[in-house]
Amino acid sequence: MDILTEIELTKTTAALAFLLYASFSDYKSREVTNSVWAIMAPLGFALTFLEIYINGSSQQQLLFFGACFALTSAFALVVFFAGGFGGADAKAFMSLALILPFYPGNLLVPLTKEISPISANFFPLSVFNNSVLLAAFMAIVMLVYNIAWRLKTGIKLFGDAYANGSLGKRIVVMITGYKTSVDTMKQKWHIYPLEDIENTEKESGRKLLLIPKDAGRNDVVKRLDEATKAGKIKDSVWATPGLPFLIFVTAGLIVALFLGDLVWNIIRLLLG
Secondary structure, eight states: OOHHHHHHHHHHHHHHHHHHHHHHHHHHHSOOOTHHHHHHHHHHHHHHHHHHHHHSOHHHHHHHHHHHHHHHHHHHHHHHHTTSSOHHHHHHHHHHHHHOSSOOTTTOOOTTSOOOHHHHHOHHHHHHHHHHHHHHHHHHHHHHHHHHHHHHHOOOSSOTTBTTOOHHHHHHHHHHOEEEOHHHHHHOTTOEESEEESOTTOGGGEEEOSSOOSTTHHHHHHHHHHHHHTTSOOSOEEEEOOOOHHHHHHHHHHHHHHTOOHHHHHHHHHTO
């Protein structure tokens, strides 16, 4: 194994290790300490700069390196301020642009045998593409699960109790959540309610929530619990595990390493 392959192995292993730790931390506590990125970013910059220096094509690769970091950072910040994902996700992509700006072609070859132009020069964007597709796939999995649950139990997914149960809201809830007990939400804080009840005196006051939030989460669970104990809610309630996007980023990186850019592969397949 030559020195460039060893550097790529070190960078790839480090990127996976940092993102796996960050994903686990985000899932357990919904927080990722900044020390993760404070170590990953400078380490990545040093290793990539060393790789470019040893490779001998310093000026051209440095230009692409800078362009990748600038584009990825701008993209991550725009998505962050637009509310597309959290600060940790933005920092993860910026750090990834420093440690793996290009596909590690000396170390790996995708199963498709082709490295897309995006992966070759802006690898973090391929990771983002994969992350979004994987998150969308989870929505399909959730929908199938809910349909199977309905067929198995014979219980209606929605009833007349929901005050704002429009078709659009029901579809969103079905692809992001599932039915569970209030006791489960009380025991597992990372499960967020996808419904609330405005008036605990009547079941028809139940309403669907599209965006689960940390703020007020416990208050919603308390209202649902009181309504359940009062007999106003007699069935399960809608909830979501609220998987952090960092989990999909990590999975997107693994897929990008071994399968390449899924969006590019799909477009190439469709265009023949």
